Amino acid sequence: MFDILTQKLAELQRKLLGRGKLTPAEITRTMGEIRTILLEADVNYRVVGQFVRNVEARLKNQDIASSIKPGELITYTVYEELVKILGGTTPKFELKKTPAIISLVGLQGTGKTTIAGKLALRYRKRRPLLVACDPKRPAATQQLQSVAGRANCDFYPVAKDVLNSCLAAQNYAREKGNQLLILDTAGRLHIDDELMQELKLIEDKVKPDTTFLVLDGMVGQDAVNQASEFNQRLTITGCCFTKLDGDARGGAVLSVRQVTGLPVYFISTGEKLEDLEEFHPDRIAARILGMGDIKTLMEKVQGSTNVEDQRQLAEKFIKGKFDLEDFLNQIKTVKKMGSLSKLIALVPGAASVDVDEDELVKIEAIIQSMTPEERRNPDIINGSRRRRIADGSGTTVTDVNRLLKEFEQARALARQFSSGKSPRFRIR
Numbered sequence: 001m002f003d004i005l006t007q008k009l010a011e012l013q014r015k016l017l018g019r020g021k022l023t024p025a026e027i028t029r030t031m032g033e034i035r036t037i038l039l040e041a042d043v044n045y046r047v048v049g050q051f052v053r054n055v056e057a058r059l060k061n062q063d064i065a066s067s068i069k070p071g072e073l074i075t076y077t078v079y080e081e082l083v084k085i086l087g088g089t090t091p092k093f094e095l096k097k098t099p100a101i102i103s104l105v106g107l108q109g110t111g112k113t114t115i116a117g118k119l120a121l122r123y124r125k126r127r128p129l130l131v132a133c134d135p136k137r138p139a140a141t142q143q144l145q146s147v148a149g150r151a152n153c154d155f156y157p158v159a160k161d162v163l164n165s166c167l168a169a170q171n172y173a174r175e176k177g178n179q180l181l182i183l184d185t186a187g188r189l190h191i192d193d194e195l196m197q198e199l200k201l202i203e204d205k206v207k208p209d210t211t212f213l214v215l216d217g218m219v220g221q222d223a224v225n226q227a228s229e230f231n232q233r234l235t236i237t238g239c240c241f242t243k244l245d246g247d248a249r250g251g252a253v254l255s256v257r258q259v260t261g262l263p264v265y266f267i268s269t270g271e272k273l274e275d276l277e278e279f280h281p282d283r284i285a286a287r288i289l290g291m292g293d294i295k296t297l298m299e300k301v302q303g304s305t306n307v308e309d310q311r312q313l314a315e316k317f318i319k320g321k322f323d324l325e326d327f328l329n330q331i332k333t334v335k336k337m338g339s340l341s342k343l344i345a346l347v348p349g350a351a352s353v354d355v356d357e358d359e360l361v362k363i364e365a366i367i368q369s370m371t372p373e374e375r376r377n378p379d380i381i382n383g384s385r386r387r388r389i390a391d392g393s394g395t396t397v398t399d400v401n402r403l404l405k406e407f408e409q410a411r412a413l414a415r416q417f418s419s420g421k422s423p424r425f426r427i428r
């Protein structure tokens with residue numbers, strides 16, 4: 001998807017490999033090369049400018065630990081800044097209401113109908129209803145019906161009047177128990193007032209909980225311009241990029257958040273209904289820079305902080321002696337290292353726990369409201385202590401319960417592994 005970008009950045013990394021300390025002039029020159037690479041990948045020039053300034057400033061201010069080579073530090077800094085321009089953390093997407101309504105908008109041929117089928121498949125447990133909303137083009141309705149067949153979900157045809165057919169579809173969904181409506185709105189070659197009025201009417205009267213703007217990844221910066229225009233005229237929740245499997249250079253995906261403020265929620269990488277991915281800024285950045293490289297680098301940067309501490313911690317964890325005090329220290333380390341929520345994977349065994357930045361702040365507040373004794377021995381935290389901790393941390397008892405439950409589960413898991421002498425957890 002970002003093949004050319006990845007290839008060019010890898011070439012640059014190779015060139016920097018084995019280099020000694022870079023002088024400020026060399027850093028500036030390298031950043032010039034990165035600027036060219038990003039512009040060639042069709043990233044918006046203003047986004048590139050800001051990006052290069054940020055990376056350069058960080059590199060010039062950084063004291064390089066001896067174990068990390070300058071080339072590696074550049075890659076790592078580029079990675080972190082890429083994550084930032086992609087929006088930092090993964091945007092949360094939840095279908096809260098029942099029935100929930102997702103409206104898909106976008107120009108002709110961007111992939112709305114295809115995304116409708118993909119979302120229907122993803123949320124099939126909600127028994128989605130695909131609603132055709134393009135009365136002008138009969139083929140559009142047929143296409144959606146065929147997609148509904150492939151996704152094995154319900155379908156509602158369009159009448160002459162889009163608004164009335166949406167409202168009728170809502171009644172139908174209520175009767176049939178569909179808990180998700182996906183509106184496949186009409187496309188146009190260009191943004192025109194008639195279409196915008198129709199979409200605005202749907203927005204005002206049907207009140208979708210989510211409006212996704214579907215953008216074609218192949219059209220480059222045009223997609224970003226479309227996003228700006230749609231965003232000015234409608235209330236857009238975020239974007240879905242399609243056709244990133246082709247020879248799309250990916251620049252639009254890298255620019256849209258910075259230029260429009262709209263987060264990217266999903267990316268589509270093929271015509272099959274299964275080809276839909278959630279958009280995770282950190283994973284995309286890692287993919288651009290070569291996943292394996294970033295993993296190794298992260299280990300190295302983490303390792304260079306305090307290998308011995310990490311080892312002791314892992315040992316404590318396996319012996320079931322990992323307490324909330326240790327957990328708090330881990331969170332502090334993670335926060336010191338920047339905005340990488342995935343670094344929570346530092347806690348051995350917690351790699352699959354998806355924790356976001358806000359959640360970390362909450363967890364920290366909760367643990368800080370505990371007495372040292374409670375942190376060391378969470379078992380003593382009874383009902384009245386939970387109430388006190390919740391009040392002290394500005395959270396709820398449910399939050400405290402959840403943290404303690406998750407902590408207990410992780411500890412139980414560790415004990416299970418250590419008793420089973422699982423080789424994955426053996427300490428060398």
Ligand SMILES: Nc1nc2c(ncn2[C@@H]2O[C@H](COP(=O)(O)OP(=O)(O)OP(=O)(O)O)[C@@H](O)[C@H]2O)c(=O)[nH]1
Pocket residue numbers: 106107108109110111112113114115140186187188214242243244245246268269270271
């Ligand atoms: N390769 C590839 N093709 C895609 C992807 N998404 C959609 N397509 C193709 O792009 C074409 C247009 O997709 P549609 O879903 O019909 O687009 P649309 O936005 O509904 O188009 P209109 O209803 O005409 O506005 C179809 O041939 C799809 O198969 C994708 O992620 N990758």
Ligand SMILES: [Mg+2]
Pocket residue numbers: 112113114140143184187
């Ligand atoms: Mg369509």
